[in-house]
Amino acid sequence: MGEREKILGRVRDALGDARGTEVEVPRDYRRRLTEDVAAGRADVLALFTERLADHRATVRHVGGDELATTLAAALWGREAKEIIVPADLPYGWLAELDGVRALADSAMTDTATLRAVDGVVTGCAVAIAQTGTIVLDGGRAQGRRALTLVPAHHLCVVHADQVVGTVPEAVSRVDPYRPLTWISGPTATGALGPPRVTGMHGPRSLEVLVVED
């Protein structure tokens, strides 16, 4: 018997009767917000905003034509001098960035640069009202994972139609085969024991601009 067969044999023994048994996964979790909450888009956005605030994220609602100026003002307010963005970020978002230099991320950008900048600006794939979570899947305007995991400040633009009610709704909108980043407020860790400590790694502050058209 070869080494491979020996190992597989041991695996089979360990599994015993459990082998091949179909595990029933409970699916009775909530798939949608209760009807009265889901009734209006306004309620979903209000819930999202409330939950984001619970996570100590800054949230602002803006009209599409105010996005560029609000985004610039947010960065001026933080005295940001240099930010980084995914190369495919829509130019219009940054059109009013007077005095703030925006680097376009590329394969050549090293981690030292990501640490040195005053923040990163991205879009998102989908956002979840009930948990105040933003999900990135590396698609348009989102960039690679390191881009939003290293810089100390993350400014994220969320379009109102990207906000869904619940986690199952969000899961059905993203591609599960892509590397996903789920963001619920500034980075935090429970590894040091309770209480939960924020800002130990990655973005220590999260600012969200919700664009309503």
Next chain:
Amino acid sequence: MGEREKILGRVRDALGDARGTEVEVPRDYRRRLTEDVAAGRADVLALFTERLADHRATVRHVGGDELATTLAAALWGREAKEIIVPADLPYGWLAELDGVRALADSAMTDTATLRAVDGVVTGCAVAIAQTGTIVLDGGRAQGRRALTLVPAHHLCVVHADQVVGTVPEAVSRVDPYRPLTWISGPTATGALGPPRVTGMHGPRSLEVLVVED
């Protein structure tokens, strides 16, 4: 008999026997480049470049990582101080625009502004090697029609995989229900009689950056 019926009756009389006759449209035009030309992408790009030059457009081939610097250099070379771009142009294209102000086009931009700027930068939907034509359909990075019909200079970024061999191939790639702009070199007119006069209206110069990755 009402006015409507009278008119329809006249139309029917005028059509006579031709009414309802199916017209046979000849479809024996060339749908693809001959095999030896279509064999290599390089040949398609070479043909596109040659035909663009025939139209008196400036053409440059750049790698993806050189796009931002080449684009900036092209604008510096024209002493452009202010350009306009579609709001969804990828930020990375303009990341090196030192000293050139880029306005993001919006519904509020008036024609006077489009006339005053030193040029417009866009992408395209598809490009045709055999005719040296660039087609815009208002999709991503292309903007509305006025944006590329009014400014005096048009700098267009064409990705190598957007270049097809023939007109039928291009037609199959664009949405016929969208307003299309077909650009074969700087604007020209034959309305004043031969010879064809260039630059009577719209972009008097066309500069194309072909991005090969």
